[in-house]
Amino acid sequence: MEESPRGRGRQVRSRKARDLKGGIALRDTIYRAALEGISDAAGKLHIGPESLREAVRVEPSGFTVIFTVDASDSMGSVERLAAAKGAALYLLSQAYVRRLKVGMVVFRGESAYTVLEPTSSLSLVRRQLAALSIGEATPLAAGLVKSRELALQVLDRDGSGTALIAVLTDGEANVPLTRGRMTHEELYEMAPSLVHPRIRYLFLDTSPGEPGALIRRLAAQTGGRYLHLNTGESGDLIKALKGQKG
Structure with missing residues (x-):
């Protein structure tokens, strides 16, 4: 320490x-x-x-969870949105038990933005989740960059703290950071730059059917964990988040 x-x-x-x-x-x-x-x-x-x-x-080292939520049009189905909110609420319950701070970044359209600075008032996070509106394109790269920036701000204030960036998305990225770039190619190239010794990643894939290759590969490149959420049963969702087999 x-x-x-x-x-x-x-x-x-x-x-x-x-x-x-x-x-x-x-x-x-x-x-x-x-x-x-x-x-x-x-x-x-x-x-x-x-x-x-x-x-x-x-000083006690803090642990901060940053929800990075896909609010694009492709997340508009009831099942996908329910999976994302269910996963976030489960993680939020764990944060409450452990007295962690939680922040939230949302990405859609052409950019990503911080909707909630890290706070210990978890009721604010619940309200932001409940009010989440869906629409437009999927700028996943912007969401990852914005979340890392927010995490670094937190770590600058806490010299021994750590952060978890929990990305909730269906992986249908279609807006690059640099105009004209191939979206997936750009994401794969930028992934190593997201790595930081005090930042962990958790990618929660809400895509239907087979797990998405993009999100799985990003998890591997950042040293993070990948989970393909079962959108059918809440019990299966919790098992997945706990790392259990269904």
Whole structure:
């Protein structure tokens, strides 16, 4: 774990005093002075600068879930939208139990946008999911880039935190970042640049029938997990999210 730059959090060790940003490590300071046998003329323990120890502290590392939701026209079927919302609500329940922060990015049309900055108020996320409207094209690349940007903002504020980007889509990407590029080719080329040591990916494929090759390959390229959601039974959906076999 990284040392808190603000000198906050729990003490994990002590060291010779520098700037006392983390405060005095009193027990270790007394121990050091006693070990060195430094006392005054009256025999009282003397604690001088050479014995002073300061606390090295770390703050709790946070974990943030960023829902990256496909709100394009192809997600407009009842089954696909229900699968996406069902998966999000399940993950949201896990976030509530573990006291995680959750944010949301939506992509459709020509771009992606943050609809909710990471928050511990999960009722706000529920309301955003309930109000989700569907339409237009599928700019999956823009959604991935926007989500990574949001995750990096979170990680910049928390030096030891991690983020999970949960992508909910049917994989029918048809809008590239660069006009004129082949959508799938561009996604495969950009996937390695999405990788970050403190960002994990979960791709939830809502496509009907056979699993989509695009989403499966993106999961592999980013070191993420891929799940093809069963849109028929909520029980099967939860089993899939838990990594169980149906």
